[in-house]
Amino acid sequence: MPTTDIMIDLETLGTTPDSVIVSIAAVKFDPFEDYQERGVTSDQLPTLNILVDIDSQTDRRVDDNTVTWWSQQDPLVQETVFSPIGRVSFADALDQLHRFIWNTGGRVWAQGTQFDIAMLEHAYRSVNRAYPWQYSQARDSRTLLDLVAVNLPKATHDAVADCWRQIIGVQQALATLGIQRFVR
Secondary structure, three states: OOOEEEEEEEEEOOOOEEOOOEEEEEEOOOOOHHHHHHHOOHOOEEEEEEEOOHHHHOOOEHHHHHHHHHHHOOOOHHHHHHOOOOEEEEEHHHHHHHHOOOOOOEEEOOOOOOHHHHHHHHHHHHHOOOOOOOOOHHHHHHHHHHHHEEEEEOHHHHHHHHHHHHHHHHHHHHHHOOOOOOOO
């Protein structure tokens, strides 16, 4: 059985590594499966979906332009992302993500390693904890999707839905490129 890869997506209140994180999603997946062809849906995959308590991030930044941008997004997505129900502390969110990823052995994907991955690495360092992947495991789905034409819906800014969208894109791109396994 292939190793399990992880797709990560964050929703934040800024674009710098020290920005407030409002939600974290991570989904385990096989990059070489064709979930759409097999009829696999996002709710059938191991998923972590965390709403992070904003007040527990006193040392992180909020960007006014990002807050304005959020005010212009779909009201249903705003309601989900900013719901006060079920929020966990920043440290607990990082612990949950660490447990979800730890020892999977696969790659850790994000739509741009300079955003989600960089922000999470900064977050782990800010609480004096190691992040749960090796530097060589980080992968950028955006670069892969730039190599071939894939038919994906627009990002919704719901972290779990965006993970699923990015997973389907990675699978389609690898299939289009004829890649059936990673060399290392």
